Amino acid sequence: MNTFAKSEPASSSASASTYQVPEHDANDMDRVVDNAFRRYTSDTKRSGKGTAIVWFRNDLRVLDNEALYKAWLYSETVLPVYCVDPRLFATTYHFGFPKTGALRAQFLLECLADLRKNLMKKGLNLLVQHGKPEDILPSLAKAFRVHTVYAQKETCSEELNVERLVIRGLQQVVISPEESSGVTVSNNIPKLQFVWGTTMYHLDDLPFDATCLPDIVEDKCTIRSCIKLPASLGPPPLVEDWGCLPSLEQLGLCSQNVSKGMKFVGGETAALSRVYEYFWKKDLLKVYKETRNGMLGPDYSTKFSPWLASGSLSPRFIHEEVKRYENERLANSSTYWVLFELIWRDYFRFLSVKYGNSLFHLGGPRKAQHNWSQDKKLFEAWRDGCTGYPLIDANMKELSTTGFMSNRGRQIVCSFLVRDMGIDWRMGAEWFETCLLDYDPCSNYGNWTYGSGVGNDPREDRYFSIPKQAQTYDPEGEYVAYWLPQLRKIPKEKRNFPGNLLYIPQVVPLKFGTASGHNKDKSYGARRTNDRGSDRRWNRR
Numbered sequence: 199m200n201t202f203a204k205s206e207p208a209s210s211s212a213s214a215s216t217y218q219v220p221e222h223d224a225n226d227m228d229r230v231v232d233n234a235f236r237r238y239t240s241d242t243k244r245s246g247k248g249t250a251i252v253w254f255r256n257d258l259r260v261l262d263n264e265a266l267y268k269a270w271l272y273s274e275t276v277l278p279v280y281c282v283d284p285r286l287f288a289t290t291y292h293f294g295f296p297k298t299g300a301l302r303a304q305f306l307l308e309c310l311a312d313l314r315k316n317l318m319k320k321g322l323n324l325l326v327q328h329g330k331p332e333d334i335l336p337s338l339a340k341a342f343r344v345h346t347v348y349a350q351k352e353t354c355s356e357e358l359n360v361e362r363l364v365i366r367g368l369q370q371v372v373i374s375p376e377e378s379s380g381v382t383v384s385n386n387i388p389k390l391q392f393v394w395g396t397t398m399y400h401l402d403d404l405p406f407d408a409t410c411l412p413d414i415v416e417d418k419c420t421i422r423s424c425i426k427l428p429a430s431l432g433p434p435p436l437v438e439d440w441g442c443l444p445s446l447e448q449l450g451l452c453s454q455n456v457s458k459g460m461k462f463v464g465g466e467t468a469a470l471s472r473v474y475e476y477f478w479k480k481d482l483l484k485v486y487k488e489t490r491n492g493m494l495g496p497d498y499s500t501k502f503s504p505w506l507a508s509g510s511l512s513p514r515f516i517h518e519e520v521k522r523y524e525n526e527r528l529a530n531s532s533t534y535w536v537l538f539e540l541i542w543r544d545y546f547r548f549l550s551v552k553y554g555n556s557l558f559h560l561g562g563p564r565k566a567q568h569n570w571s572q573d574k575k576l577f578e579a580w581r582d583g584c585t586g587y588p589l590i591d592a593n594m595k596e597l598s599t600t601g602f603m604s605n606r607g608r609q610i611v612c613s614f615l616v617r618d619m620g621i622d623w624r625m626g627a628e629w630f631e632t633c634l635l636d637y638d639p640c641s642n643y644g645n646w647t648y649g650s651g652v653g654n655d656p657r658e659d660r661y662f663s664i665p666k667q668a669q670t671y672d673p674e675g676e677y678v679a680y681w682l683p684q685l686r687k688i689p690k691e692k693r694n695f696p697g698n699l700l701y702i703p704q705v706v707p708l709k710f711g712t713a714s715g716h717n718k719d720k721s722y723g724a725r726r727t728n729d730r731g732s733d734r735r736w737n738r739r
């Protein structure tokens with residue numbers, strides 16, 4: 199089997215100047231996950247025979263995992279498998295950036311270590327194999343006489359291509375009736391069965407076909423309950439070597455310490471702890487709508503996205519927790535707004551079903567024509583946080599240091615790259631793909647096409663004025679001074695507008711307005727009524 203040599207366990211310690219998200223220590227986190235598992239336990243009896251594989255992809259969780267549930271229900275033994283696919287650690291499609299940066303790789307390893315731990319709590323384990331799923335799964339299916347491989351359905355081209363190759367690989371596997379231990383394997387070929395599990399709304403429950411998705415976000419259908427699992431899913435099949443998790447070095451990456459800002463802990467245990475911390479312990483859900491446009495610190499927004507993207511957290515679980523909070527504490531526009539943001543997440547996923555590969559094309563779903571530049575120097579100034587605009591530079595430094603950036607920050611740096619610099623939006627999207635802990639092809643490319651005017655958004659011009667954004671969202675320059683300490687010595691109101699003498703020269707002039715003062719921007723801000731950016735999208739409901 200293609201296993202890795204034993205390496206040091208993934209570490210997640212945070213230094214004094216970082217915020218650990220969640221803040222809980224390991225014992226507290228274990229208590230939270232055990233409680234959640236207990237609440238989602240059922241006494242259903244399994245009805246199947248033989249062995250089934252669960253092929254874990256972006257669903258690195260036990261709670262509300264339908265593939266795991268079905269594999270357990272329709273078999274006598276379940277073999278959970280994760281394939282460390284080398285393609286994930288290659289380079290991005292157009293511009294050759296690392297496909298997975300060190301911080302997300304580290305987060306992924308933490309997710310896998312935690313998944314193994316939680317599967318063991320349920321009487322199973324996780325087989326970690328190095329290689330392509332289309333090579334590994336058929337050979338495991340043959341060796342373990344598997345009747346079905348269960349997996350979560352994906353929607354974007356790279357993942358769909360792997361699915362096609364796995365199906366083809368399984369078609370080469372023939373399990374004779376004598377080998378199949380009494381299980382009916384149709385045509386003697388193990389089958390690949392998909393479940394839908396990435397979104398809060400189930401694809402099959404939409405009141406329209408996903409290919410007819412309207413260009414508006416609506417909350418029009420009911421949300422399914424989380425799946426309950428029995429207390430034990432064991433026993434697992436006999437496996438000689440369950441495989442070690444690779445080190446970053448074995449993946450061809452150098453480890454990167456988070457020296458300041460948010461240090462996220464990967465895995466389902468941390469995800470459930472963050473939900474507990476944000477909703478129940480700190481009671482922040484009730485103010486989410488007022489704080490969600492912040493940029494500094496761990497608590498202005500939920501910070502659920504890295505766990506949602508890796509599938510360590512189920513959006514349906516968040517929905518159920520919001521409803522529980524509304525019943526037990528209060529319901530207000532903030533409790534609703536978290537769900538509404540999750541509808542946006544769903545929306546971008548369904549959009550990928552509707553628009554397919556055009557989400558990744560220069561002209562986007564709209565097939566828009568623009569004269570984009572690919573100026574390397576300008577792009578590098580943006581990427582490295584050296585544009586001379588503190589708000590841009592601070593956000594880009596946060597991204598490369600932590601793998602995270604606020605939603606506000608993402609909209610601002612996206613607008614700056616495409617509107618002020620005129621750079622090909624795909625360079626920005628691919629750099630985000632490298633760096634983001636929460637990278638998700640649908641949300642990332644969906645938001646980039648949206649922000650650069652090539653998406654399905656009826657409004658073409660989403661320009662974010664930096665002076666106006668700085669004035670509104672960082673009036674005291676706290677955020678920029680946190681990431682650019684050289685600004686701490688100047689008066690608060692000047693930190694976002696330090697002038698070239700105190701800061702570095704600006705690489706491009708702003709397309710509209712100037713960054714040198716508030717007053718000039720006022721008329722400009724008033725003229726461009728869309729300056730609050732995506733907030734106006736709510737009008738489209």
Ligand SMILES: Cc1cc2nc3c(=O)[nH]c(=O)nc-3n(C[C@H](O)[C@H](O)[C@H](O)COP(=O)(O)OP(=O)(O)OC[C@H]3O[C@@H](n4cnc5c(N)ncnc54)[C@H](O)[C@@H]3O)c2cc1C
Pocket residue numbers: 490499500501502503504506507536539540542543544546603604605606608609612630634636637638639641642643645646649
């Ligand atoms: C250019 C750009 C690129 C982005 N790339 C990604 C990406 O790769 N992965 C990703 O998960 N999000 C992406 N987003 C959306 C958004 O910025 C993040 O989801 C959000 O900042 C995560 O922080 P949070 O969990 O605290 O969000 P919260 O404000 O607490 O929102 C709760 C959840 O709602 C969802 N959500 C909120 N806003 C959006 C949105 N605009 N689009 C889709 N889902 C949303 C997320 O799952 C988020 O975790 C991008 C936004 C922009 C403008």
